[in-house]
Amino acid sequence: MSALPSSGVLDGGVHRLQLRVYFEDTDTAAIVYHAKYLHFLERGRTEFLRVAGIDHAAAVREGLGAYAVTQMDCRWLRPARLDDVLLVETRLISVRAAACRIDQAIIRDGTPIFTANLTAAFLDPAGRPRRQPRDWLALYHSLIPQDA
Amino acid sequence: MSALPSSGVLDGGVHRLQLRVYFEDTDTAAIVYHAKYLHFLERGRTEFLRVAGIDHAAAVREGLGAYAVTQMDCRWLRPARLDDVLLVETRLISVRAAACRIDQAIIRDGTPIFTANLTAAFLDPAGRPRRQPRDWLALYHSLIPQDA
Amino acid sequence: MSALPSSGVLDGGVHRLQLRVYFEDTDTAAIVYHAKYLHFLERGRTEFLRVAGIDHAAAVREGLGAYAVTQMDCRWLRPARLDDVLLVETRLISVRAAACRIDQAIIRDGTPIFTANLTAAFLDPAGRPRRQPRDWLALYHSLIPQDA
Amino acid sequence: MSALPSSGVLDGGVHRLQLRVYFEDTDTAAIVYHAKYLHFLERGRTEFLRVAGIDHAAAVREGLGAYAVTQMDCRWLRPARLDDVLLVETRLISVRAAACRIDQAIIRDGTPIFTANLTAAFLDPAGRPRRQPRDWLALYHSLIPQDA
Numbered sequence: 340m341s342a343l344p345s346s347g348v349l350d351g352g353v354h355r356l357q358l359r360v361y362f363e364d365t366d367t368a369a370i371v372y373h374a375k376y377l378h379f380l381e382r383g384r385t386e387f388l389r390v391a392g393i394d395h396a397a398a399v400r401e402g403l404g405a406y407a408v409t410q411m412d413c414r415w416l417r418p419a420r421l422d423d424v425l426l427v428e429t430r431l432i433s434v435r436a437a438a439c440r441i442d443q444a445i446i447r448d449g450t451p452i453f454t455a456n457l458t459a460a461f462l463d464p465a466g467r468p469r470r471q472p473r474d475w476l477a478l479y480h481s482l483i484p485q486d487a
Numbered sequence: 488m489s490a491l492p493s494s495g496v497l498d499g500g501v502h503r504l505q506l507r508v509y510f511e512d513t514d515t516a517a518i519v520y521h522a523k524y525l526h527f528l529e530r531g532r533t534e535f536l537r538v539a540g541i542d543h544a545a546a547v548r549e550g551l552g553a554y555a556v557t558q559m560d561c562r563w564l565r566p567a568r569l570d571d572v573l574l575v576e577t578r579l580i581s582v583r584a585a586a587c588r589i590d591q592a593i594i595r596d597g598t599p600i601f602t603a604n605l606t607a608a609f610l611d612p613a614g615r616p617r618r619q620p621r622d623w624l625a626l627y628h629s630l631i632p633q634d635a
Numbered sequence: 636m637s638a639l640p641s642s643g644v645l646d647g648g649v650h651r652l653q654l655r656v657y658f659e660d661t662d663t664a665a666i667v668y669h670a671k672y673l674h675f676l677e678r679g680r681t682e683f684l685r686v687a688g689i690d691h692a693a694a695v696r697e698g699l700g701a702y703a704v705t706q707m708d709c710r711w712l713r714p715a716r717l718d719d720v721l722l723v724e725t726r727l728i729s730v731r732a733a734a735c736r737i738d739q740a741i742i743r744d745g746t747p748i749f750t751a752n753l754t755a756a757f758l759d760p761a762g763r764p765r766r767q768p769r770d771w772l773a774l775y776h777s778l779i780p781q782d783a
Numbered sequence: 784m785s786a787l788p789s790s791g792v793l794d795g796g797v798h799r800l801q802l803r804v805y806f807e808d809t810d811t812a813a814i815v816y817h818a819k820y821l822h823f824l825e826r827g828r829t830e831f832l833r834v835a836g837i838d839h840a841a842a843v844r845e846g847l848g849a850y851a852v853t854q855m856d857c858r859w860l861r862p863a864r865l866d867d868v869l870l871v872e873t874r875l876i877s878v879r880a881a882a883c884r885i886d887q888a889i890i891r892d893g894t895p896i897f898t899a900n901l902t903a904a905f906l907d908p909a910g911r912p913r914r915q916p917r918d919w920l921a922l923y924h925s926l927i928p929q930d931a
Contacts, residue, residue, distance in 0.1 A: 344803040344868060345786040359788040361829055363670070363822045365663035367717050368547060370614075372659055373556045374529070377522035378807045385805055396866040399516060408521045412560045418614055421663045422840040424788060466518075466566055490641040492655040492720060507640040509681055511674045511818070513811035515865045520807055526659045533657055544718040569811050570692040572640060664843060669852045670825070673818035695812060704817045708856045714910055762814075762862055 346386045347427075352482045354387035354429040360419055370418035376453045377411070380443045383427035384459070391482070393475055404461050404469045409438070411457035423447055434479040434486070437461050437468040494534045495575075500630045502535035502577040508567055518566035524601045525559070528591045531575035532607070539630070541623055552609050552617045557586070559605035571595055582627040582634070585609050585616040642682045643723075648778045650683035650725040656715055666714035672749045673707070676739045679723035680755065687778070689771055700757050700765045705734070707753035719743055730775040730782070733757050733764040790830045791871075796926045798831035798873040804863055814862035820897045821855070824887045827871035828903065835926065837919055848905050848913045853882070855901035867891055878923040878930070881905050881912040 347356030358379060366372040384406075388395045399405045419425060425445050432440040438460040445453040463469040471479075480486040495504030506527060514520040532554075536543045547553045567573060573593050580588040586608040593601040611617040619627075628634040643652030654675060662668040680702075684691045695701045715721060721741050728736040734756040741749040759765040767775075776782040791800030802823060810816040828850075832839045843849045863869060869889050876884040882904040889897040907913040915923075924930040 342786075342789045342792075342801065344789065344801050346803075348786075357786065357788050359790075359826075361822075361826050362662045362664070363668055363825060366658045367661035367663070367665045368553050368555070368658070369663045369665075370555075374522045374525035374659070377525065378805075381522070381807060382803075382805050399865065405516050407516075407518075407563065407566070409563050410561065413558065415555065415557050418555070421843065490638075490644075490653065492641060492653050493638045494655075496638075505638065505640050507642075507678075509674075509678050510810045510812070511677060511816055514806045515809035515811070515813045516806070517811045517813075522807070526657075529659060530655075530657050547717065569695065664849050664851075666851075670818045670821035673821065677818070701812050703812075703814075703859065703862070705859050706857065709854065711851065711853050714851070 346389050349390045352430055352484055356383050356386045356427045358425055360421055360423040365421050370420055373415060376445055379427055379445060383429045387429045391478060402464050404463050406459045407462050409458050409460045411455050413455045415453055417452040419452055431479055431482050436470045494537050497538045500578055500632055504531050504534045504575045506573055508569055508571040513569050518568055524593055527575055527593060531577045535577045539626060550612050552611050554607045555610050557606050557608045559603050561603045563601055565600040567600055579627055579630050584618045642685050645686045648726055648780055652679045652682045652723045654721055656717055656719040661717050666716055672741055675723055675741060679725045683725045687774060698760050700759050702755045703758050705754050705756045707751050709751045711749055713748040715748055727775055727778050732766045790833050793834045796874055796928055800827050800830045800871045802869055804865055804867040809865050814864055817859060820889055823871055823889060827873045831873045835922060846908050848907050850903040851906050853902050853904045855899050857899045859897055861896040863896055875923055875926050880914045
């Protein structure tokens with residue numbers, strides 16, 4: 340049996356996940372297609388939640404609610420290429436009742452090649468803002484240095 | 488023979504392209520996957536260039552250079568769903584030697600559901616900023632109301 | 636306003652839809668990523684249903700059922716590239732209670748570059764085969780030369 | 784630092800790679816979008832080559848040649864869903880001068896949910912069949928039980 344897919348590591352409020360660039364991620368300019376970085380960020384946030392002990396998929400499945408990105412400021416700094424190993428860093432910046440502010444970066448060999456800050460809103464199945472579960476909020480505050 | 492795929496219409500400096508949401512664009516939350524809007528925007532910019540008479544694919548193929556998004560601020564306002572018809576609006580805001588500033592919106596039934604402003608830099612094959620061709624610059628200025 | 640996105644044309648049992656290759660469809664080998672042809676085929680089948688008067692999205696939304704591909708044999712004959720205009724041809728080959736057999740081809744300048752034959756099964760929300768609606772079956776038979 | 788992304792394990796001629804289903808892989812029917820399985824298979828073949836010691840990315844980059852799928856027969860047996868861990872199994876079936884025959888399966892909890900057999904042709908940059916490097920052929924034969 341091969342190794343389980345990595346869920347990355349959450350350490351000191353920073354989650355780190357490594358991933359590989361495949362053909363599917365690249366485009367005819369021989370670099371990673373610009374929108375794929377947002378896919379990579381979403382993998383990072385998903386694994387952040389998993390490692391933190393939050394079952395987002397169950398929340399979606401049971402109709403409790405789902406996180407949706409409502410705002411993102413992105414900077415593409417350098418291109419990534421086929422076969423690169425990229426590190427996705429995710430950190431919570433602040434938490435409100437129905438949304439989180441998150442900083443993310445994609446790093447190759449120690450150099451950031453893409454950065455983003457974003458708002459993830461918790462929405463009910465009808466798409467309205469919903470208060471995040473109380474225990475999630477407590478957990479999030481424990482992961483923000485200045486809140487802890 | 489069916490109709491050619493639409494390249495949209497460029498009118499008064501605003502390019503408009505309509506497109507359809509397919510299964511491939513949606514996710515398990517029954518809405519369009521957030522990063523797909525960036526794909527839609529890129530189709531809009533590509534058709535803007537085509538309608539304006541600029542052959543971006545040839546520039547890439549011949550090693551002249553290629554546009555790359557270096558910065559984008561995005562707002563997701565409302566979700567789109569399977570089968571929606573979406574209108575991608577693209578307008579040039581300003582032009583510098585090696586980059587363009589662009590505003591884009593995705594509109595459904597007259598209501599914006601996603602907006603973005605971005606910088607598209609012209610890069611040589613090594614990824615360094617390159618001056619945009621002189622005739623492209625002249626064309627761009629003719630498409631910006633305050634420059635024209 | 637720009638033209639509505641084309642839904643293609645259904646003529647003599649053959650549906651034809653044209654589409655454009657964008658950056659998002661290509662990979663670092665400077666050709667269309669092989670799996671994207673399956674995305675293009677799905678757009679063709681979706682527009683075939685729309686033009687035939689079948690509202691697949693409503694069937695999915697209302698829990699009636701959804702088509703799922705259960706089998707596909709594919710041949711990649713020639714590569715497609717950025718900016719190519721591709722024609723997706725779709726024709727029904729045979730119909731059973733809970734499934735359709737379909738032939739599809741992707742054609743560039745009159746030359747097939749990809750062909751596939753496939754089975755699309757109609758499944759209930761639990762994933763079990765479900766009889767296709769009676770009026771859909773009647774319609775399908777009218778679209779198959781030897782059944783009509 | 785988090786763990787490196789897994790390249791899977793090659794054992795007795797069978798390569799095994801585990802991966803996670805993310806939002807990006809699903810569609811509005813709440814299952815993995817059918818074409819995404821082909822993406823997963825490509826990750827499996829890429830890691831098979833890496834673990835076997837073949838640098839496919841370098842071959843592409845240096846213009847030596849690239850593998851292209853020319854034929855694939857696929858069977859979708861059961862749907863996968865958000866957060867599933869999937870095992871991609873890859874095995875070489877036979878080798879000719881310019882192509883390999885490969886069997887692949889995607890397995891969840893011991894049950895195959897998707898199977899495919901395919902031909903991967905080695906092509907020069909112009910898209911013509913090219914003889915695979917001699918040392919690659921020798922390696923491949925060592926990985927096929929009846930050839931070894």
